[in-house]
Amino acid sequence: MLSRVGGAPVGCRGSGPPRSDGPPRSCLRVRWAPVGDIAVTNQRKRPVSVTLVAVLALAVAVYSLTYGVLGVQSGREDQLAHGVFRIVLGVGALAASIGAFGMRPWGWAVFMSWAVIGLTHQILRYAFFGDPNYADMAINTFVVLALSPLEVQIAFRLRHTEHLELARPSRNPVDGD
Numbered sequence: 001m002l003s004r005v006g007g008a009p010v011g012c013r014g015s016g017p018p019r020s021d022g023p024p025r026s027c028l029r030v031r032w033a034p035v036g037d038i039a040v041t042n043q044r045k046r047p048v049s050v051t052l053v054a055v056l057a058l059a060v061a062v063y064s065l066t067y068g069v070l071g072v073q074s075g076r077e078d079q080l081a082h083g084v085f086r087i088v089l090g091v092g093a094l095a096a097s098i099g100a101f102g103m104r105p106w107g108w109a110v111f112m113s114w115a116v117i118g119l120t121h122q123i124l125r126y127a128f129f130g131d132p133n134y135a136d137m138a139i140n141t142f143v144v145l146a147l148s149p150l151e152v153q154i155a156f157r158l159r160h161t162e163h164l165e166l167a168r169p170s171r172n173p174v175d176g177d
Helices: 035-041 047-072 077-101 105-129 134-147 150-156
Strands: 003-004 032-034
Touching: 035 134, 047 077, 047 134, 047 150, 105 134, 134 150
Parallel strands: none
Antiparallel strands: 003 032
């Protein structure tokens, strides 16, 4: 059994006769290969910004889980609720990191939700208490800016490239060349 996985253009000028059974095919590069080779040849490349965000989430997960377990084991009642919150935060950060490393669409959604909640929390702290955590605000802003470019959304399979032309390279300064 054969399947398309990349290669010569199909439906473009010079690649054969035009289609008469409907609209022209997009000029995607495809080639025919055995189905077993798809897993090897059809892998998506993880953008550098996604790797940085995933490593950051992994570091937050390790810190939060360690801090939470130590808080719960201290035996002090005033540290119990904070410790449990840190454990939940650590598990969420670990899940987001795994989702980003695996380029899962839900990983992108978890990261963006985490950033929205974190930024909202810091804005409320600034507005009502005058005590924002600027480092947390900067990290959440970095997450939003690193995961928002179109190329990153395509890599996470959130956007389809069927009618999209990516003529310009990424303008994300984190990805570079």
